[in-house]
Amino acid sequence: MLRYHPRLEFVLSAVSQFTEEKLGQAEKTELDAHFENLMSRADCTKNWTEKIYRQTEVLLQPNPSARIEEFLYEKLDRKAPSRITNGELLGQYMQDAAKEFGPGTPYGSTLIQVGECERRLGAAEREFLQTSAISFLTPLRNFLEGDWKTISAEHELRVAQTEFDRQAEVTRLLLEGISSTHVNHLRCLHEFVEAQAAYYKQCHFHMQELQKELGRLPNAFALNSTHSMAAAGSAAEGISSPVETDTLKIEEVQAPATGTRKAKVLYDYDAADSSELSLLADELITVYTVPGMDSDWLIGERGNQKGKVPVTYLELLS
Secondary structure, rough: OOOEEEEEEEHHHHHHHHHHHOOOOOOOOOOOHHHHHHHHHHHHHHHHHHHHHHHHHHHHHHOOOHHHHHHHHHHOOOOOOOOOOHHHHHHHHHHHHHHHOOOHHHHHHHHHHHHHHHHHHHHHHHHHHHHHHHHHHHHHHHHHHHHHHHHHHHHHHHHHHHOOHHHHHHHHHHOOHHHHHHHHHHHHHHHHHHHEEEEEEEEHHHHHHHHHHHHHHHHHHHHHHHHHHHHHHHHHHHHOOOOOOOOHHHHHHOOOOOOEEEEEOOOOOOOOOOEEEEEEOOEEEEEOOOOOOOEEEEEEOOOOOOEEEEEHHEOOOO
8 A cells, every 4th residue: 555655745846747737727836036046056055064063063173073972962952961172181191100110310300391281281182172163153053053943944834835826935035144153153263263362372471481491401411411521521631621510611612613504593692600601683693612512502602792592592603
């Protein structure tokens, strides 16, 4: 027995309508040009909104398994568990390692500083992800799951139902709202870009602060090497080393006849003591090294001023 199906009835009705139109016995159901133009704009908006929404999801959560998990929690109307960011996890590992190695050692204390910076970067990433999901992804999803479904349903009703005028007015109002949807999405896009810019600004600030802190730390391996070389040289040959065991005497250091280079300063640097030379970004200075000196540092000269400068703050020129 043939079962009744509403879709089959609609198809048969459409065939009947087409036959009667061909025979001149029925009035054609045509959509005006303005409506067609609005429908085309709405369909274009829906297609691009889907692509932007999906790719933003990938940007904010690259892990497909994590995206599926979040989707299932959302469909079950349950709150997804809080997920720690990679930066926060790395920072925690570094700080835990520092406790094992000894926070008082050079390596341990540096691990603590870098771990804290990574933790702050992870927290900034978490805030960026939450802000983007609320201010950008949610409005796009609401459009796809709300307005667009209503537009699609109303469009089908306009073509299929006999109450053409009433359905046309409802659909026209929804379609003309696409312009305001663009404005709303534009505002959300601005908020997304601002959140992303704030996130990268925080990352840049944290890394600059970390770089400055590491530049001021003494290198334990270089100090031990310098101490050993100075002691061995004094005992074997009875001559003094140009590098002291504790503090470099800048006033006694002389520039070599050859081997000096020009360097461009990349960042501002404040000298930690009288043996160091403060730097200003973009200035040019003369640099050279002396025997037994820590490889992370150079002697820098600017006019009559002279002092140690960190290599990481310089761009060596030919």
